[in-house]
Amino acid sequence: MFKPAIPTLQKGTFHIAHWGCQMNVYDAMRLSDLMVSHGYVESSPENASVIILITCAVRAKAEDKVFNQILSWQHAGIVRDDTLIALGGCVGAELGQALIKENPRLNIVFSPRTAHRLPALIEKFKATGRNLVDVEAQGLEKFDFLPLESAPALSSFVTIMEGCSNKCTYCIVPYTRGPEISRPVKDILTEARHCLEHGAREIHLLGQNVNSFCGEDTDGTTASFASLLYEVAALPGIERLRFTTSNPMDFTDDIVTAIRDLEVIADHVHVPIQSGSNRILELMHRRYTRDAYLRLTDRLYAARDGISLSSDFIVGFPGENEQDFEDTLDIVRRVHFDQSFSFIYSKRPGTPAAALPDETPLEVKKERLYRLQELLDTSARECTEALVGSVQHCLVEGISRKDAGELKARASNNHVVVFEGSPELIGTMVKVRITESIAHTLRGEAVYED
Ligand code: SAH
Ligand code: SF4
Ligand code: F3S
Numbered sequence: 321m322f323k324p325a326i327p328t329l330q331k332g333t334f335h336i337a338h339w340g341c342q343m344n345v346y347d348a349m350r351l352s353d354l355m356v357s358h359g360y361v362e363s364s365p366e367n368a369s370v371i372i373l374i375t376c377a378v379r380a381k382a383e384d385k386v387f388n389q390i391l392s393w394q395h396a397g398i399v400r401d402d403t404l405i406a407l408g409g410c411v412g413a414e415l416g417q418a419l420i421k422e423n424p425r426l427n428i429v430f431s432p433r434t435a436h437r438l439p440a441l442i443e444k445f446k447a448t449g450r451n452l453v454d455v456e457a458q459g460l461e462k463f464d465f466l467p468l469e470s471a472p473a474l475s476s477f478v479t480i481m482e483g484c485s486n487k488c489t490y491c492i493v494p495y496t497r498g499p500e501i502s503r504p505v506k507d508i509l510t511e512a513r514h515c516l517e518h519g520a521r522e523i524h525l526l527g528q529n530v531n532s533f534c535g536e537d538t539d540g541t542t543a544s545f546a547s548l549l550y551e552v553a554a555l556p557g558i559e560r561l562r563f564t565t566s567n568p569m570d571f572t573d574d575i576v577t578a579i580r581d582l583e584v585i586a587d588h589v590h591v592p593i594q595s596g597s598n599r600i601l602e603l604m605h606r607r608y609t610r611d612a613y614l615r616l617t618d619r620l621y622a623a624r625d626g627i628s629l630s631s632d633f634i635v636g637f638p639g640e641n642e643q644d645f646e647d648t649l650d651i652v653r654r655v656h657f658d659q660s661f662s663f664i665y666s667k668r669p670g671t672p673a674a675a676l677p678d679e680t681p682l683e684v685k686k687e688r689l690y691r692l693q694e695l696l697d698t699s700a701r702e703c704t705e706a707l708v709g710s711v712q713h714c715l716v717e718g719i720s721r722k723d724a725g726e727l728k729a730r731a732s733n734n735h736v737v738v739f740e741g742s743p744e745l746i747g748t749m750v751k752v753r754i755t756e757s758i759a760h761t762l763r764g765e766a767v768y769e770d
Contacts, residue, residue, distance in 0.1 A: 331359040335368035339385050340376025342526050342564060343432070343497075344409055346477040348374045350466040351408075351435050357467050358439040365398050370442060374435075375409035377492050379666035383411055390425070404428070404442065408435055410496035416455045424451065431455035432497050433482065436465035459501050468514045474717060474747055475522040475562070475730070476515035480508050480535065480548065484528035486567065488594075489605045489672040490637060490665060493528055500528070502535035505543045509551060516557040521715055521747065522586075523558055529567040531575060546574035553582045559749055560715060560732065562586045568593065569607040571616050580623035588658070588734040589620060592632035596651035597644035600637050603676070610651060617655045626710075628703060628733035629655060633662040635692055636685030638676035640665075645688050652695045658703040658733070659760060660696050664689055704735065704757045711767055712737060714752045716745045737762045 334355050338348040351372065352362060365371060373389070376382040386407065393399040406428035407419060413431035420426055428441050434457045441452050460482060469476070483498040484491075512523045527533060530545055537543035543551075545563075553561055561584045566575075568591050579585050591613075595601055598609050608616075620627055633648060664685050667674050714729035720738045721728070727741045729750065738761060739752050745766075752764040 330361060332361075332369040333363035333367055334360045334370040334372060335363055335365045336372045336374060337365070337389060338374035338409070339382060340374070340378065340409065342477055342524070343479060343528075344374050344376060346479050346526055347409070347432060347435055348372075349469060349473075349477070351438065353467045353470050354436060354439065354465070356470065360439075365393060368403065370404045370406060371399065372438070373405070373407045373409070375407060375411035377410040377414045377496055377668070379663060379668075381666065383414075386411060387423075390423075394425070399425075404445065406430065406438060406442070408432070408438070410492070413455050413496040413498075414492060417453045420451045420453055427451050429453045429455065431457070433457040433462055436462045460503055463503060463507060468511065469518070472515035472518050472520045474520060474715060475524055475560075476512075476520040477524050477526050478508060478512050478515065479503070479526045480530060480533055481527035486529060486569070486607075487605060487672070489603065489676075490634060490668065492668040492671055495670055497528070500532065502527075502533050504536040505548060505551060506536075506538050508535070508548065509538075509555065512552055512558075513555055516555055519747070521557075521749070522560040522562065523552055523555070525552065525561070525563040527563075528565060529570070530563045531566050531570045531572065544572075544574060546572070546578045549575070549578040549582060549585065553578075553584045558584055560584060560586050562588070562734075564590050566591050567606075568613050568616050573619075576619050576623050579620065579627075586734065587624060587626055587732040588628045588630070590630045590632075591616065591620075593648075593651060594632060594634045595637060595640070595644065596648035597640070598647075600640055600644050603639060604634075604637060604673070610647065613651070614654060626733065628658040628735075630658045630734075631655075631660045633660065633692060633696075634665050635662060635689045636665045636678075636680055636682075638665070638673055638678035638680075640680060640688075645692075649692065649695055652692070652699060656703055657696060657699045658735075659700045662689060662692050662696060700760065701757075704760060704762065707731075707733075707735065707754045707762060708757055709754065711751050711753050712762075712764070714739075714750050716741070716748055716750055718746055719743060731762070735762050736760070737764055739764045739766055741766050 338344045375386040408430040412429045481502040483500045484494045485500040533545040712731035714731050716729045720726035726738045729737045751767040754764040756763040
């Protein structure tokens, strides 16, 4: 990680739009700092000389979003003839050269692993006028070139590993972000410490499967995710620690013990199950069974009172029959999931599942998704309503969008809480007694102690 000198010569303006997961949010923020350190000024899309798109390829609809955005900016005259367009993120890695061939309006294509090269690619494009594709890079090179964040968020993301080697059969991520590789603990601690020294109160560790973290520890041995949790939890100034995502496959006892022992860890874990059918889990190559998943949720509930669990579900995986789907509904009836995500299976080119026969009509898949979402909604509503009357430790994030007299905060269990209070409380932890639950939002009143 280098500390850039502040350049005096302004090179142009840029705007970054991003889609997809939190790892893209992290990449976009770090790339923004990199551009600023190279003399660019962040602007609205209308005023940008460089438009940067950080894209997601996880489902076909996610992929379409970027092309629709470019078209709508072109129609609105926001993208002018001389606007440089750079497309990065997972679609860049997935389609590379083909993107430029199909859409000559794109000037630069890069990938999650080559984001740090963007300023140099822009210079090269300006010098030659030739469109460029640069999507290949070794390991963790990116992190050596991204500056430490200039203005970290109250809740700061810190990526602890790149890529994924699990190759779940439906998933494109291993092909876009490359094989899994963990960052050294020293670099993670340096970055987290920097964020905390510059205003962050919460650290949110990111990886496609944080449980399999195996970075080099400060003493030269290999760290586990549990040992990393203890080290980050001991950093001065940390008030809360979150992590995403945990594959149930290797959610080991030492991680559950860390959740039990470290109060600073938030009361919320996201554990994507995808399907409740053992047959489908095997076809997905998820490497756990529904019983193993239920044992894990029992262990988590036992480790921490009031822990909130959320999940991801895929409906209509090739070959899913009514009984498989019923097995998924059965899991939702047994585990009290809080706000979760569910999607219809999307065929991703080049993934093993793309070759499986998929005969279930779309209408049936839509109907299953609807039934699942009804059940998930009921479960989430019950979790929310059960919080009325409780006192929640909340990190005050800002002013409520709906009412300027109210503050918006996030409880440890990841619920949004609004309450009346003075803006001076922004950035602090406040105890809030929950008085009401409306849809998924909680309303409460601050509890001030003498
Ligand atoms: N690494 C995480 C998931 C990251 S992708 C994990 O293993 O749990 C985020 C979510 O997108 C997944 O949990 C899955 O529910 C969904 N997803 C991934 N590929 C998909 C596909 N081809 N079709 C539909 N949903 C998909
Ligand atoms: Fe995709 Fe599976 Fe890796 Fe998650 S663990 S990113 S679903 S391949
Ligand atoms: Fe999407 Fe890539 Fe994240 S495909 S979900 S942006 S890792």
